[in-house]
Amino acid sequence: MSAASTPSRREELLRIAAQQFAQKGFRNTTVRDIADAAGILSGSLYHHFDSKESMVDEILQTFQDELFGQYDAILASGDDARTKLERAVRVSFEAIDQHPHEVAIFQNDADHLGSFDRFGYLADRNAQSRQVWVTLIEEGIAAGALRPDLDVTLTYRFIRDTVWVAVRWYRPGGGLGHTDVADQYVRILLDGISDGINNA
Amino acid sequence: MSAASTPSRREELLRIAAQQFAQKGFRNTTVRDIADAAGILSGSLYHHFDSKESMVDEILQTFQDELFGQYDAILASGDDARTKLERAVRVSFEAIDQHPHEVAIFQNDADHLGSFDRFGYLADRNAQSRQVWVTLIEEGIAAGALRPDLDVTLTYRFIRDTVWVAVRWYRPGGGLGHTDVADQYVRILLDGISDGINNA
DNA sequence: GTCTATATAGAGATAGAC
DNA sequence: GTCTATCTCTATATAGAC
Numbered sequence: 541m542s543a544a545s546t547p548s549r550r551e552e553l554l555r556i557a558a559q560q561f562a563q564k565g566f567r568n569t570t571v572r573d574i575a576d577a578a579g580i581l582s583g584s585l586y587h588h589f590d591s592k593e594s595m596v597d598e599i600l601q602t603f604q605d606e607l608f609g610q611y612d613a614i615l616a617s618g619d620d621a622r623t624k625l626e627r628a629v630r631v632s633f634e635a636i637d638q639h640p641h642e643v644a645i646f647q648n649d650a651d652h653l654g655s656f657d658r659f660g661y662l663a664d665r666n667a668q669s670r671q672v673w674v675t676l677i678e679e680g681i682a683a684g685a686l687r688p689d690l691d692v693t694l695t696y697r698f699i700r701d702t703v704w705v706a707v708r709w710y711r712p713g714g715g716l717g718h719t720d721v722a723d724q725y726v727r728i729l730l731d732g733i734s735d736g737i738n739n740a
Numbered sequence: 741m742s743a744a745s746t747p748s749r750r751e752e753l754l755r756i757a758a759q760q761f762a763q764k765g766f767r768n769t770t771v772r773d774i775a776d777a778a779g780i781l782s783g784s785l786y787h788h789f790d791s792k793e794s795m796v797d798e799i800l801q802t803f804q805d806e807l808f809g810q811y812d813a814i815l816a817s818g819d820d821a822r823t824k825l826e827r828a829v830r831v832s833f834e835a836i837d838q839h840p841h842e843v844a845i846f847q848n849d850a851d852h853l854g855s856f857d858r859f860g861y862l863a864d865r866n867a868q869s870r871q872v873w874v875t876l877i878e879e880g881i882a883a884g885a886l887r888p889d890l891d892v893t894l895t896y897r898f899i900r901d902t903v904w905v906a907v908r909w910y911r912p913g914g915g916l917g918h919t920d921v922a923d924q925y926v927r928i929l930l931d932g933i934s935d936g937i938n939n940a
Numbered sequence: 941g942t943c944t945a946t947a948t949a950g951a952g953a954t955a956g957a958c
Numbered sequence: 959g960t961c962t963a964t965c966t967c968t969a970t971a972t973a974g975a976c
Binding site: 622691730 | 765886908916
C-alpha cells in the first residue's frame with residue numbers, strides 16, 4: 541500500500557492477483573482468472589501491467605524487501621543468540637500471518653520462476669535466507685545455547701521448512717494466532733516433544 | 741513394477757511421467773514433455789493411457805496403497821508408543837528415498853487434483869494420514885513418552901510437514917542417506933535443538 | 941506400438957473504440 | 959480505465975496409416 545493510505549488501483553489489482561496465484565499457482569492462474577476476480581476483462585489488465593510475469597515479480601519483490609529488512613534488523617541487534625533465533629522464527633510466522641499469499645507463491649512457484657533470468661533475484665534471496673539461519677544457528681552453538689553436535693545444514697533446512705510450510709494450513713484470523721503457533725513451534729524446536737530428559 | 745521383474749512398457753512410461761510431474765508439476769507438464777522424455781511422440785502415449793489424468797491417478801494410487809500398508813502394520817504392531825512414532829517417521833523418510841517423485845506429486849498437486857471427483861480418494865488418504873499420526877501422538881502422551889501439554893493437532897501438523905517437506909531437498913543416492921536424515925529429525929523432534937535441560 | 945496429421949479449446953497478449 | 963475483438967501459440971486429445 542502507498543504508506544498505509546487507500547490502496548491504489550494498481551495495488552488492489554496486485555492484491556487480487558496474489559490471492560489467485562497463491563490459490564492456484566502461477567502457471568495455473570490465467571489472466572482471465574485475475575480479471576474476473578477484479579470484475580474487469582482480461583485485456584484491461586494490460587493497461588496496468590505488461591504481463592502476468594510483471595505482476596508476480598512486483599508481488600514477490602515488495603514482500604521480500606520487507607521480510608529481509610526484518611531479518612537484517614535481528615542480525616544487527618544486540619540480543620543473545622537464543623533470542624535472535626526465536627525472533628527470526630516469530631518474524632517468519634508473522635509474515636505468514638500478514639502476507640500469506642506472498643509466502644505461498646514463494647513456496648510454490650519460486651523454483652519454477654527462478655529458471656527465468658528476470659527472477660534471478662529469487663536464488664539470491666534464497667542464499668541470503670540460508671545465510672541468515674546458518675548464522676543464527678552457529679551463533680547459538682558458539683554461545684552454548686544450542687547443542688554442539690547439531691548438523692548445521694540439516695538444522696537450517698529443518699527450521700526453514702517447518703516454519704514456511706505452515707502457510708499450507710495456517711489461516712489468518714482463525715482460532716489460532718500466529719504468536720500462538722510460533723510459541724508452540726519454538727517450544728518443540730528447542731525442547732522437543734519428548735517427555736522428561738532425553739538429551740543424552 | 742510387476743513384482744520385481746522387468747518393468748513393462750506401461751510401468752516404464754509411468755515412471756517417466758512421474759519424474760516429469762514431480763519436476764514441473766502436473767498442470768505444468770505437457771503430454772509432449774512426457775513423450776519427449778520417453779522418446780516417442782505425444783499421440784503415441786494415448787495407446788497406453790486415456791489421458792494425462794489417468795497417468796497421475798495410477799501413479800498416486802499405487803504409491804499410496806504401499807505407504808498406508810506400512811502405516812497400518814506399525815499401528816497393528818506390539819511396539820511401545822515411542823517406537824511406533826519413530827518407525828512411522830522412518831517409514832516416511834524411506835518413502836521419500838524410494839519414491840521421491842510420487843511424494844513430490846502428492847505434496848505439490850494433491851490440493852489441485854483433489855478438487856476433481858476422480859481424485860476424491862486423495863482427501864480420504866489425507867484424513868487417514870491424520871488419523872495415523874494423531875493416534876501415535878495420543879498413544880505417546882498416554883504412555884508418558886510425550887509431553888502431556890502438547891497440542892495434538894499442532895504437533896500432528898508439525899510432524900507431517902517436517903517429514904514430507906524434506907522431499908524438496910533430499911536426493912536419493914546423495915551424501916546423506918534417508919536413515920541418517922531420519923536419525924537427526926527424530927532426535928530434533930523428540931529432544932529439540934536446545935543445549936541442556938529446558939523442559940520446564 | 942508408433943507416427944502423421946489434425947480437430948478443438950484455452951492461453952497470453954495487442955489495437956483501437958469508448 | 960475499461961471494453962470489443964482478435965491474433966498467435968500451445969495444449970489435450972483423436973483418427974487412421976504404417
